Amino acid sequence: MNREPARPLEGRTVLVTRPAEQAEGLRAALEALGATVHAVPVIRVLPPQDPQPLRQAAATLHAYDWVVFTSRNGVRALAQWTGRGDARWPAGLRVACIGPATAQAARQLGWPVHLQPARYVAESLVDSFRQQGVRGARVLVVRAQEARDVLPEGLRGLGARVEVVAAYRTEPAYNEAERLQQVLRRGVDLAAFASPSAVSAAVRLCGGLDLLRSVPVVCIGPVTASAAGRAGLQVVGIAHTYTQEGLVEAVVRVLVAGGEGSQ
Numbered sequence: 272m273n274r275e276p277a278r279p280l281e282g283r284t285v286l287v288t289r290p291a292e293q294a295e296g297l298r299a300a301l302e303a304l305g306a307t308v309h310a311v312p313v314i315r316v317l318p319p320q321d322p323q324p325l326r327q328a329a330a331t332l333h334a335y336d337w338v339v340f341t342s343r344n345g346v347r348a349l350a351q352w353t354g355r356g357d358a359r360w361p362a363g364l365r366v367a368c369i370g371p372a373t374a375q376a377a378r379q380l381g382w383p384v385h386l387q388p389a390r391y392v393a394e395s396l397v398d399s400f401r402q403q404g405v406r407g408a409r410v411l412v413v414r415a416q417e418a419r420d421v422l423p424e425g426l427r428g429l430g431a432r433v434e435v436v437a438a439y440r441t442e443p444a445y446n447e448a449e450r451l452q453q454v455l456r457r458g459v460d461l462a463a464f465a466s467p468s469a470v471s472a473a474v475r476l477c478g479g480l481d482l483l484r485s486v487p488v489v490c491i492g493p494v495t496a497s498a499a500g501r502a503g504l505q506v507v508g509i510a511h512t513y514t515q516e517g518l519v520e521a522v523v524r525v526l527v528a529g530g531e532g533s534q
Contacts (some may be wrong), residue, residue: 278305279527286454286462286486288313288469290441293343295465300519309454313472315444319416319437328411328436329353333361335434336408341369341393341422343376345413348438349512350380369396373513391513392494397425406430416440417468419494443472455482461507461526463518465491467498474502489521 284307287294292311298308319325329352332338340346347369353360366384368374370391374384386403388395390410409432412423416437422431451473462483477483480503488504490496492513497504506523510517 278303279523281305283307283461283526284459285522286311286459288462288473289465290314290316290444292316293465297465297515297518300515301522304519304523306522309408309459311447311451311454312317312515313447313451313469313476314441314466317442318348318439319440321437324436325349325438326352327411328413328434329407332364332409332411334409335361335364335411337365337367337410337431338408339369339396339412339414339426340368340373340377341412341418343373345438346376346380346382346414347371349413367396367400369393369475392465392492393419393422393425395505396422397429400426401429408432410434411436413438415468423495429490440473441466442469443475445476448476448478448484451476452478452482455486459486462486462488463491463522464488464495464499465515465518467495470495470498470502480504487525489518489525490514491518 280301285301287297287308287310289297289312294310294312298310301308302389325348329349332353360382366377366382367386368377368384374387377384384400388399405426407430410426412433412435414435417440423435426433455477474480483504486505487507488499489508490499490506491510493509496506496509508521510521
């Protein structure tokens with residue numbers, strides 16, 4: 272009986288581009304499968320340029336019907352102004368999270384999670400709200416400063432009264448440029464990207480596409496893959512589920528089976 276090797280990525284090299292505080296789990300999972308991992312955080316997560324709107328929203332949470340989080344970073348940023356525990360969470364305020372990692376971060380703070388879409392993208396979250404019904408509801412969207420407008424526009428189209436606050440922003444980790452370029456010059460079998468901002472940052476840190484053009488890329492989901500394709504990167508795989516676990520599975524599919532990770 273044939274068995275899958277315990278370390279199917281033995282001898283393969285993977286570049287992980289997530290921010291330092293989010294990369295460790297991905298790195299550990301890939302290393303457990305035998306990969307040599309170069310973790311180079313190409314973006315930094317920073318406070319918003321103007322923190323006052325977030326501070327004001329945190330002080331008036333009782334005025335909303337829903338608060339929507341699009342990432343763990345947004346959960347953590349709001350928590351800085353509200354504190355932990357459901358005892359401090361306004362009664363009747365419902366929480367929606369775009370994916371399981373975001374929901375887990377909210378629950379770890381003691382905040383109840385009422386809605387999470389089947390697919391972890393903004394479009395699917397809008398569909399979930401369409402089924403839920405939000406006409407007339409006041410919705411607070413806590414997101415990155417540079418995020419897409421699909422979610423707030425979709426909710427407004429459903430009749431919700433939407434307020435958007437920037438909880439954080441990202442910028443290229445310029446101090447990592449030399450290390451990223453060194454890793455790419457030595458060569459990697461695959462690069463893993465988990466956000467459009469990481470894609471654009473990597474291109475900027477490399478001074479263009481020359482070092483990245485021949486590197487196969489696996490992306491955590493279709494939004495990131497679309498950004499990578501537009502940037503000129505060679506996308507060879509997309510995770511089936513838009514999570515860290517899905518990204519690991521896509522890496523294995525591409526490097527071990529030699530297959531297209533999005534199939």
